[in-house]
Amino acid sequence: DQQVKQNSPSLSVQEGRISILNCDYTNSMFDYFLWYKKYPAEGPTFLISISSIKDKNEDGRFTVFLNKSAKHLSLHIVPSQPGDSAVYFCAASEYSGNTPLVFGKGTRLSVIA
Amino acid sequence: DAEITQSPRHKITETGRQVTLACHQTWNHNNMFWYRQDLGHGLRLIHYSYGVQDTNKGEVSDGYSVSRSNTEDLPLTLESAASSQTSVYFCASSESGGTGELFFGEGSRLTVL
Numbered sequence: 001d002q003q004v005k006q007n008s009p010s011l012s013v014q015e016g017r018i019s020i021l022n023c024d025y026t027n028s029m030f031d032y033f034l035w036y037k038k039y040p041a042e043g044p045t046f047l048i049s050i051s052s053i054k055d056k057n058e059d060g061r062f063t064v065f066l067n068k069s070a071k072h073l074s075l076h077i078v079p080s081q082p083g084d085s086a087v088y089f090c091a092a093s094e095y096s097g098n099t100p101l102v103f104g105k106g107t108r109l110s111v112i113a
Numbered sequence: 114d115a116e117i118t119q120s121p122r123h124k125i126t127e128t129g130r131q132v133t134l135a136c137h138q139t140w141n142h143n144n145m146f147w148y149r150q151d152l153g154h155g156l157r158l159i160h161y162s163y164g165v166q167d168t169n170k171g172e173v174s175d176g177y178s179v180s181r182s183n184t185e186d187l188p189l190t191l192e193s194a195a196s197s198q199t200s201v202y203f204c205a206s207s208e209s210g211g212t213g214e215l216f217f218g219e220g221s222r223l224t225v226l
Contacts, residue, residue, distance in 0.1 A: 006155075032213055043203055043217030044156070089156060093213045100146060100171065101213055105155035 006104035023090030136204030
């Protein structure tokens with residue numbers, strides 16, 4: 001049973017517009033959530049995270065929103081740039097990061113110039 | 114600069130052969146992990162270690178083993194390679210008691226013929 005779900009395998013957005021990537025989780029014990037970005041032939045790199053005690057975390061063009069009651073989080077990228085084209089993975093863990101990360105299947109974002 | 118390196122980056126082997134993928138990190142992290150990435154499955158946890166002599170099974174551990182004799186290295190061994198183990202393998206590390214943020218290597222692409 002998949003504990004972290006990214007239901008959109010791909011997303012295409014115009015340069016300058018907002019990209020919204022969604023993630024749902026089923027394990028109510030998850031209390032720390034992360035987004036990773038992956039370019040082809042490279043390892044994933046950390047992008048942004050959020051603890052369950054918050055509902056929003058912002059870092060430059062990237063904002064993550066957490067809705068605990070809906071077990072849903074989203075990553076907003078504003079404005080989107082061609083360099084943002086990559087696969088984005090949502091990940092979650094229990095006990096404030098002290099269990100291995102569980103990843104979703106990823107969403108491939110294409111930003112069109 | 115601290116880093117995490119994987120070798121080989123590409124390997125082709127035959128069914129039934131033993132294969133070892135190396136992972137070496139200079140972050141001095143206690144926690145190390147192996148994930149595999151497959152289309153339609155995202156990143157799945159194979160094995161992980163929270164310190165020297167500690168190893169734990171992940172979601173997809175069958176057919177794989179690891180050993181941790183020092184802080185820097187966590188080699189992944191495929192005892193008898195199968196075609197189903199054709200994949201891209203990522204090693205990662207994280208701090209103990211941290212937020213669980215993983216630092217990934219660049220990956221090892223394994224093809225089993």
